[in-house]
Amino acid sequence: MDSLIIPPTNDSPEVKFDTTTYRFSIIGESRPENAGKFYDPIINWLTEFENILYWRKHEMKDNSSTVVFVxxxxxxxxxxxxxxxDILLMIKRFIGQGYKVNVEWQYDKYTEDMLDAGTEFSNMIGLNFKFVEIDVD
Amino acid sequence: MTQVSTAYEVYQFMSAKNILVAFTGHFDHLVTTSLLRNIKNKLKDLQSITGIDKKVYNILVESIENISKYSSKNTKHNIAMLLLCKGEKNFTIITGNHVLNKDVPALKERLDKVIKLGQEDLKKLYREQMLSKRTDENSAGLGIIDIAIKSKNQIKYDFKPLNEQTSFYLFQTEINIQK
Structure with missing residues (x-):
């Protein structure tokens, strides 16, 4: 399956779901004019990815292959x-099916609101995040 | 007609009131994007080390998005306003836009509901809205709740009746500078 690559714009984040490394990242600012139009293809891609996971379940359920969402x-x-x-709920579903999937929530150490937002998501969905503090300019 | 002296008075007024940004116009997505980019740089220039610039920016985006969510759809009344002020102790964001009088009671009710809540109840309400069915109405409510949480609920509002059909809706958020 091809990787999903969406370059960043002034109002939408960079999306890089790399199927060679299984590192899936969403980076930047998200306030697209039409959020559905931006996020629907991502959800559709993940739905297709779920099928791939199924066919590779033996490989994906051992410890050597972990999908990391950043x-x-x-x-x-x-x-x-x-x-x-919706994306996080999908990740939860993957985990529920026994796949190794981790969520890494990176936040600028001065932006407490983004740490709070991550904590909120984590609690709301019942999914453990690895919180990583980063130092950006 | 606006005279040079009037323009100078506007400048003096803006300086005295610490107004960093004042904008009136039609807030479409393109205008908003360029305006936000400009403000982002302005906030960066303040060289805050506490991350307050990012908090202000985040609340600003949500405030501007609220303008379009609640504006009367009548294009004649599409002119809205944004003010960003920086005092010694806080930033103040004020938006103003036209709303239909018939929509005012529902909006007032929603604002009053949010304003009286403490931080924990706000988070609870935010969670409820997030898990509820997705409609435009809901996501609009989510915006106000989000602003309330991020500003520690320092929200004020006012409606100035303009005529039989419309009112001018003012929405203000204060953000404390010191932690």
Whole structure:
């Protein structure tokens, strides 16, 4: 399956779901004019990815292959929040099926709001995140 | 007609009131994007080490998005306003836009509901809204709740009746500078 690569714009984050490394990242600012139009293809891609996981389940259920979702968001608007939650719910479903999937939530050490937002998502969905503090300019 | 002296008065007023940004116009996505880029740089220039610039920016984006969510759809009334002020102890963000009088009671009710809540109840409400069915109405409510959480609920609002159909809706958020 091809990787999903969406370059960043002024109002949407960079999306890089690399199927060679299984490192899936969403990085930047999210306030697209039409959040559905931006996030639907990502959800569709993940739905297809779920099928791939199924066919490779022996490989994907041992410890050597882990999918890592990295969220490194400077900001997301409240409309994007619901779509980000959809992605997280999908991750939870993957984990529920026995696949090794980790969520890494990176936040700028001065942006407590993004740490709070990650904590909120984690609690709301019942999914453990690895929180990583980063030092950006 | 606006005279040079009037323009100078506007400048003096803006300086005295610590107004960093004042904008009136039609807030479409393109205008908003360029305006936000400009403000982002302005906030960066303040060289805050506490990350307050990012908090202000985040609340600003949500405030501007609220303008379009609640504006009356009548294009004649599409002119809205944004003010960003920086005092010694806080930033103040004020948006103003036209709303239909018939929409005012529902909006007031929603604002009053949010304003009286403490931080924990706000988070609870945020969670409820997030898990509820997705409609435009809901996500609009989510924006106000989000602003309330991020500003530690320092929200004020006012409606100035303009005529029988419309009012001018003012929405203000204060953000404390010291932690």
């Amino acid at each position: 969220f490194k968001l400077d900001y997301f608007n409240s409309t994007s929040a619901k779509h980000i939650m």
